[in-house]
Amino acid sequence: MIVFAPRETDPRETRAALTPETAKNLTDLGLEVQVETEIGGRCDHPDAQYEEAGAKVVTDRAAALAGADFVFRVRKPSNEEIGVLKKGALHISFLDPFNEPETMAAMASAGVTAVSLEMVPRTTLAQKMDALSSQANIAGYTAVIYAAERMNKILPMMMTPAGTITPSKVFVIGIGVAGLQAIATAKRLGARVTAFDVRDEALEQAESLGAKALRIDLGGDTGGTDQGYAKQLTPEQIAKQGEAQAKVCAASDVVITTAKVFGRKSPILVKSDVVAQMSHGSLIIDLAAESGGNVEGTVLDEEVVTDNGVRIVGLSNFEGRAPTHASQVFSANLGSFLEHFWDKEEQTFKFDLEDEILKGCVLTHDGAIVHERFKGGLDD
Numbered sequence: 001m002i003v004f005a006p007r008e009t010d011p012r013e014t015r016a017a018l019t020p021e022t023a024k025n026l027t028d029l030g031l032e033v034q035v036e037t038e039i040g041g042r043c044d045h046p047d048a049q050y051e052e053a054g055a056k057v058v059t060d061r062a063a064a065l066a067g068a069d070f071v072f073r074v075r076k077p078s079n080e081e082i083g084v085l086k087k088g089a090l091h092i093s094f095l096d097p098f099n100e101p102e103t104m105a106a107m108a109s110a111g112v113t114a115v116s117l118e119m120v121p122r123t124t125l126a127q128k129m130d131a132l133s134s135q136a137n138i139a140g141y142t143a144v145i146y147a148a149e150r151m152n153k154i155l156p157m158m159m160t161p162a163g164t165i166t167p168s169k170v171f172v173i174g175i176g177v178a179g180l181q182a183i184a185t186a187k188r189l190g191a192r193v194t195a196f197d198v199r200d201e202a203l204e205q206a207e208s209l210g211a212k213a214l215r216i217d218l219g220g221d222t223g224g225t226d227q228g229y230a231k232q233l234t235p236e237q238i239a240k241q242g243e244a245q246a247k248v249c250a251a252s253d254v255v256i257t258t259a260k261v262f263g264r265k266s267p268i269l270v271k272s273d274v275v276a277q278m279s280h281g282s283l284i285i286d287l288a289a290e291s292g293g294n295v296e297g298t299v300l301d302e303e304v305v306t307d308n309g310v311r312i313v314g315l316s317n318f319e320g321r322a323p324t325h326a327s328q329v330f331s332a333n334l335g336s337f338l339e340h341f342w343d344k345e346e347q348t349f350k351f352d353l354e355d356e357i358l359k360g361c362v363l364t365h366d367g368a369i370v371h372e373r374f375k376g377g378l379d380d
Contacts, residue, residue: 170191
């Protein structure tokens with residue numbers, strides 16, 4: 001059976017869905033691995049590395065897509081390329097099913113088995129396949145590195161003969177995977193870090209990394225969901241949270257927001273009146289920009305300078321700013337998925353829609369939309 005990984009066509013995308021290391025692992029399982037030429041050109045993997053790993057480098061993208069049993073990608077395919085895939089092929093990538101119903105419908109019509117990486121269950125068993133978490137880790141790191149480069153200050157405290165330089169203050173809002181990595185990175189670079197999340201367990205994790213936890217009594221149930229996300233707050237809780245956060249934002253050199261709500265527009269956590277209180281030269285990095293943004297004034301793929309000199313960064317694909325390692329872990333996630341369901345003796349993919357993992361992330365199969373959440377459409 002053939003695994004094919006095409007080169008990403010989005011000009012913003014620097015990652016590869018398959019690295020030479022994972023390609024070798026798959027060939028060792030008995031699979032034939034094909035990659036499109038220059039797939040790793042932006043993440044330091046020349047074609048020769050893939051060939052050394054046992055993969056075949058191909059130039060005819062359409063023919064490879066048509067012949068593949070498994071297709072690995074980072075981003076969703078075009079409807080034109082979905083039509084090229086052979087019936088029964090398994091396609092795995094980020095598919096954004098809540099916002100891209102047309103892609104899901106096209107996959108069903110083509111008879112393709114579509115696996116959405118966003119829908120992989122956040123369980124211990126599926127942890128090695130969790131691409132959302134692996135990429136969020138990289139994004140949290142690169143957000144801090146970007147801030148350190150763009151600031152007109154340094155992050156750590158320095159004792160010099162000319163006086164003491166005080167450490168920069170970093171405020172992280174949202175303590176998920178990206179937030180925790182941002183905290184850890186900022187602390188390693190010497191910043192003074194404050195962090196906020198509605199979940200007590202997340203605040204405790206932030207404190208374990210050396211951050212000061214901003215604790216706000218919001219009342220009611222503010223725990224996490226079954227998938228590990230923060231629960232949606234009431235308007236009263238949001239107002240109370242915003243008031244407390246505003247004071248910390250005003251005193252911060254860098255604010256990093258990470259609150260993405262899967263399947264919905266991201267909540268606004270930093271409003272324009274809060275931005276107006278921040279100091280000239282301070283920086284806000286909105287890691288939720290691609291899903292609408294956590295900050296009023298965020299513009300996707302732009303760095304906006306406000307009237308009071310605050311820079312709001314809404315760049316997409318922060319994980320792609322470290323494409324070699326982002327590709328490494330992403331490719332490992334996909335390889336682990338295939339290996340988990342691969343029968344080495346029979347040389348087949350063990351497909352069972354009653355399996356906990358497959359039931360959670362398979363959107364379409366055998367000509368139909370099979371995921372319970374999407375069977376009747378998004379409005380149900």
